[in-house]
Amino acid sequence: MAHARRGGIGRYYDVNGWLFVAPALGLIALFMIYPILWSLWMSFQSGRGMMMKFAGFANIVRLWNDPVFIKALTNTMTYFVVQVPIMILLALILASLLNNPRLVGRGLFRTAIFLPCVTSLVAYSVLFKGMFAPDGIVNSTLQAIGIIASPIPWLTNAFWAKTLVIIAITWRWTGYNMIFYLAALQNIDKSIYEVARIDGVPAWARFTHITIPLLKPVILFTTVISTIGTLQLFDEVYNLTEGKGGPSNATLTLSLYIYNLTFRFMPNFGYAATVSYVIVVLVALLAFVQFFAARERDR
């Protein structure tokens, strides 16, 4: 009798449980799974605007013959290879400095470094554009203190434009990563450092041999997150270059190219979907490589 009742209640809970998650599941299916599958289907079509036709693998073939795509891919990978390591290292160093309990004004510094993360992507890009203008505050300051003789062409020279984008995203995201490290550092047992200090291990060795290994899971997490973020880089470049990725496509990213293919050029939604799947594949590959690399060192 009791057994039968429990079965009845179990089924009752079961149905209710499903009812509770049904709206969420429905929304996920409608707004996540359906668009993903639909964009996959779109990536096999090509055409102008609404006039789409099935094209098989033509879009994938087109990728190889499209110099602008290759350029966007190279730029995106350059940002990734240069910017992510710089930012991760910087965030790590800042986090261990700010973790020092004897540092005066810790809270102030932490807030100051984290603050860029709460600014809007568009707002800070527009600000950077003004600051790095030929007669902007950065050039005039550098000139005033005699570091440079003539203004740096931040937005019109290919090298400097890339540098500016890297400076901008580093400024925006370093504090974000630093917060993860700070949180993780609180969890490291202080006695480990005490023992090391008693044994006479110098500060730098404590950093490389204690802090970094113990933070490895967090470093892996932030690296994967930063990789995804960099591969999807859009707002900064769009706003710094008025959506053109200039000069001469030097700052064009894959996401900006997708945007141009969809909204600026003769709209080809199929080809744009193909390029967005390139990002998906790249993120998956890089995340896999990073997990693999992190696991290797454990042995």
Place this chain on the structure above:
Amino acid sequence: MDILARAYLPRIAGLALASASFLAVTAAEAKEITIWCWDPNFNVAIMKEAGARYTKKHADVTFNVVDFAKTDVEQKLQTGLASGTADALPDIVLIEDYGAQKYLQSFPGAFAPLSGTVDYSGFAPYKVEVMTLDGQVYGMPFDSGVTGLYYRKDYLEQAGFKPEDMQNLTWDRFIEIGRQVETKTGKKMMGLDPNDAGLVRIMMQSAGQWYFDKEGKTNITGNAALKAALETVGKIMQADIYKAANGWSDWVGTFTSGDVATVMAGVWITGTVKAQPDQAGKWGVAPIPTLGIEGATHASNLGGSSWYVLESSAEKAEAIDFLNEIYAKDIDFYQKILQERGAVGSLLAARGGAAYEAADPFFGGEKVWQNFSDWLAKVPSVNYGVFTNEADLAVTAQLPALTQGMPVDEALKAIESEISGQIQ
């Protein structure tokens, strides 16, 4: 819970339906026409004037003229059309001539054909041509982008040049003058945005060529006008007679601030030039310089745009009637927007009006409108095709290399290969 829902759902649904239809009824009575356009000194102000004229006769129709940046108008429109829902779209939208065929061809059925209503024989034929697809005409022709060379008389005088010296220039002479202006006054000759191919387009069309030939095929490596245009822009950049600008507003700033001696643009820039009252009397207008090749003229076109009515618009009939009544018939309206805003319309009958004969005190009493009208008749006609945006980016991608001494033929090859990767 179940019972509650069963009992109340129909009532809630009924209430929702009732309020929705109530909203629809009030909307139908108010009849507000929403219009998207982009230049507060020009087409926005002109559309407000047009709306005011129409509301005077039809008190039940009001207008909401929304001012965006031009790229925002284009990209919002493209997003709205692609989404397939018309709720977010306006009733009338301004589209630049370069992009008209792109929208007409890629979103069939999105725009209302006006062929039956509007008498197109009264308009400049080239404007009607860009809005025709499969025998149907879709828009209301608006302004022409006939180009002129606006120059600061005071700066040029300081450098030793009279207005006569600015007539019938070649580009080489223009660069030479630019050098002297800089030595004598410290001002740059012109503002130039290396990410904007507008100057290349002006030069190319002045010699009767475009990125595409009459059949719409790419016309790059064999394009003498494009070659000469790129060479000239390369020379301008090497001579360093320009002030670099990043983006449109920055470019506008080069001349509104008085930092440069000349502006090369379509006649629609007049409104912006005249928006600086302290510069009144200091400006003159000359024909643009010529390229030194066969078929080169002093006349060209930059931009120019037309009004399009969305097929899905709830106020479609009113919108069409409004455009037809003001833009196809009101000659007086064209006189006013010419004098106040520098809008050279494409309604041919309007050109006989008194305003075209008038002298403009801002330009020191020159009869600038008559000049623009004369140049307009000489603009070589070209086929803009549907890929001008793509071609523009391919051209600007090569400009820096060109300045650093890359041979023009190599640049043309690179442009051609980039474009052929883009247009499929």
